[in-house]
Amino acid sequence: MKNIKITQRVSSIEYAIRDVIVHARQLAKTGKKICFLNIGDPVAFDFDTPPHIKVALAKAVEEGANSYAPSEGLPELRQAIGQKEKRVNKIDIAPENVIITSGISEGIQMVMAALIDVGDEILLPGPTYPPYISYAKFFGGKPITYETVEENYWQPNIDDLREKISGKTRGVVIINPNNPCGAVYEEKTVKQILDIAGEYGLPVLSDEIYDQIIYEKKFFSAANLAEDVPIVGLNGFSKAYLMTGWRLGYLYFHDKENRLQELKQCIEKEARIRLCVNTPVQKAGVAALNGPQDHIEDMVERLRQRRDYAWKRLNEIDGISCKRPEGAFYVFPRINAVGSLWKTDMEFALELLKETGVLFVHGSGFDPTYGAGHVRGVFLPPLEILEQALDEVELFMKKNK
Numbered sequence: 001m002k003n004i005k006i007t008q009r010v011s012s013i014e015y016a017i018r019d020v021i022v023h024a025r026q027l028a029k030t031g032k033k034i035c036f037l038n039i040g041d042p043v044a045f046d047f048d049t050p051p052h053i054k055v056a057l058a059k060a061v062e063e064g065a066n067s068y069a070p071s072e073g074l075p076e077l078r079q080a081i082g083q084k085e086k087r088v089n090k091i092d093i094a095p096e097n098v099i100i101t102s103g104i105s106e107g108i109q110m111v112m113a114a115l116i117d118v119g120d121e122i123l124l125p126g127p128t129y130p131p132y133i134s135y136a137k138f139f140g141g142k143p144i145t146y147e148t149v150e151e152n153y154w155q156p157n158i159d160d161l162r163e164k165i166s167g168k169t170r171g172v173v174i175i176n177p178n179n180p181c182g183a184v185y186e187e188k189t190v191k192q193i194l195d196i197a198g199e200y201g202l203p204v205l206s207d208e209i210y211d212q213i214i215y216e217k218k219f220f221s222a223a224n225l226a227e228d229v230p231i232v233g234l235n236g237f238s239k240a241y242l243m244t245g246w247r248l249g250y251l252y253f254h255d256k257e258n259r260l261q262e263l264k265q266c267i268e269k270e271a272r273i274r275l276c277v278n279t280p281v282q283k284a285g286v287a288a289l290n291g292p293q294d295h296i297e298d299m300v301e302r303l304r305q306r307r308d309y310a311w312k313r314l315n316e317i318d319g320i321s322c323k324r325p326e327g328a329f330y331v332f333p334r335i336n337a338v339g340s341l342w343k344t345d346m347e348f349a350l351e352l353l354k355e356t357g358v359l360f361v362h363g364s365g366f367d368p369t370y371g372a373g374h375v376r377g378v379f380l381p382p383l384e385i386l387e388q389a390l391d392e393v394e395l396f397m398k399k400n401k
């Protein structure tokens, strides 16, 4: 029998962060212990969903919140999100300008579906969170990355961004705080990006999932600095509220001049064809935003210690250099001998995995140009596990001089 034909669209999809697990699983079959430093899931380590959020989920099910919800989301959750955005990011978002999604991931898919036609371009930070690349391609578009500069702590190169705008550009994505680099963008930089977007009449898609996981620097939400540039905000509950597996996120439209009306209506239609987001989880989302918030400070404090340790250790290893992450929970070190000792960052990551069991993600999986020569790791594990993993990396680098 002939193979069933698959679409071109799907064959282009990649997700480096999870694709590398295939190699780790094969190795695990040989008895090798794997230290998974590839996925940004705090709940997989020693951070747990706060008890009041768990109780709210159980209570929601018990009390009968088990039917479909409105496609745009529960009104009380949309309202709680407006209040959270006011409290945390000092922006005014009316509940009717919020759409609840099954994680930001679904939000990325919905926005790209509504913005990108075949041949259209979308500007992404390079390196970037991979689904932005994959969804742009999925809808026949062309992801174009603008440089973020390692020497400048991975801040965007504004001139490069401007040069890459063409007649086909449909929007500018910023990820702030950034995955994979850990940068928190300067206020001036966010304003410059907004100015350019305004000049060319482009919307800014601002992914702010790590807005509450910042260390020394102050974070500025794009919508907080935007005068008249239309902003689609993407945010969610996975990281700060430790609800990764529950799949809850949201989109909001910050649009003083009503230029996102049509886009919003299209996304609402998309929301209707997938019915709704999990109803009891939305109830728990209300409890997460309106209940105690002190777990966030506690988490950031524990992460700060782990960040300091991982960053220091990496820089002490010969052949590795790493900028200090300012937000989120990733390190994105440069491996100096990629291009000589190892042909590619993928080859480095696979050899490191094979010899030590430590699983990083190859940097080119976040962008073949600006991510190359690097790997991404998480500093989520407790210090003793980080210590063991980094001892292994150090030994590997000594052996492979």
Ligand SMILES: Cc1ncc(COP(=O)(O)O)c(C=O)c1O
Binding pocket: 040, 102, 103, 104, 105, 106, 129, 175, 178, 179, 207, 209, 235, 236, 237, 238, 244, 247, 248, 249
């Ligand atoms: C920048 C960024 N956006 C979105 C997501 C996905 O978030 P969610 O769990 O809400 O789908 C992640 C997850 O790592 C991320 O790093």
